[in-house]
Amino acid sequence: MFSKACEYGIKASIFIAINSFENKRVSPKEISEEIDSPTAFTAKILQALVRHNIIDSVKGAYGGFEIDKKRISSIKLSQIVNAIDGDKIYKGCGLGLHTCGEEHPCPVHDKFKVVRTELKDMLENTNLEELALDIKSGVAFLKI
C-alpha cells in the first residue's frame, strides 16, 4: 500500500509529535530505535519531511527534530503520505491506465473509486495528535 519510506515517515512523525508535546527534540538515532527502522534511511526521510514543512529540524548541539505543538493536531496523515509517496495512491488508476477516468475508465474504475475514496477520506481525517495520544496511552504501538 505505502512504500517503506512512507511507513517510516508516518511512524517517525508520530514519535516526534509525542516528544514535541514534552518539548523534547529527538535524533534520527532515537527515532529509528523507537520505530525499528534503518537510521540513515530514516534520516533521509526526515529531511524530506522538513523540506515539506511537516516537521522542523534544529541543527547543531542540542538540536534535533520537532513539531510545533500547536500544529500537531492540524497535520493530517494525507500530508505525510503525499510528501513521500505523492498522490498516485489517490489519483492513480488501479490498473495503471494513464488516462483512466469517467470518460475512459479501466475495468475496475468504479469499484476502485469507492476504496480509493475511503482511503483518501481516512488519511485526510486522521491527524498526528490522535495517533500520538494512542501511543502515549499504550493503546497502540510503533514497532514489532
Next chain:
Amino acid sequence: MFSKACEYGIKASIFIAINSFENKRVSPKEISEEIDSPTAFTAKILQALVRHNIIDSVKGAYGGFEIDKKRISSIKLSQIVNAIDGDKIYKGCGLGLHTCGEEHPCPVHDKFKVVRTELKDMLENTNLEELALDIKSGVAFLKI
C-alpha cells in the same frame, strides 16, 4: 496499490477471458499489445497464472492461453491478486508492523481495517466475466 506485475496479470486475464468466450487462444504478443505491457515480462506473469490454475496454456502450434468458459464467472479478482502479489494487501499492517492486530495494533490499525476490508470485499466480489463484458461492450478499456 498493486504491483505492475499484478496490474498486467489482471488486464491479461480479462483479455484472455474475452477471447475464450469466442473460443480463441491468445499469445503473449497479442496480449501485451492489447494491454500495453512488455511482452516477455507479461509471459512470465502468464506462467505464474497458469501455475496458480487461474488460466490454462496450450503449448505448440495453434496453442496459446485460454480460460475454460464455464469458469470465467467464478474467477475472482482476489484470486489473481493473491497469485501475484500474495495476501499482504489484505493481511499486512498499514505501517509494516509484523505483529499488528487487535491485541497489539499499530496507530492506524482500526482506521485502516475499514479500507482494507472494503478492498478485500471488492476484490472477492468482482469476477472476470463482468470485467470482460465491460470491455466487450466498450464501456471500459484495457489501455492508454
Next chain:
DNA sequence: TTTAATTAGGACAAAATTATCTTAATTAAA
C-alpha cells in the same frame, strides 16, 4: 517424421527502492 509455432524456464540486465557511509554545514556551550 519433420517442421513450424508455440509455451516454459533460466540467465541476464535495467530501473527503482531501500539502505549505508562519508563529509560538509551549522550551532550551542565550554
Next chain:
DNA sequence: TTTAATTAAGATAATTTTGTCCTAATTAAA
C-alpha cells in the same frame, strides 16, 4: 574561539522489481 554535537547532502551499495533474451520442451499440421 574552539569543540562537540548535531542535521544536510552527496556518493555508493544492496535488494527488489521490472524487463529482456536465449534455449529447451511441446505439439499440431504438413
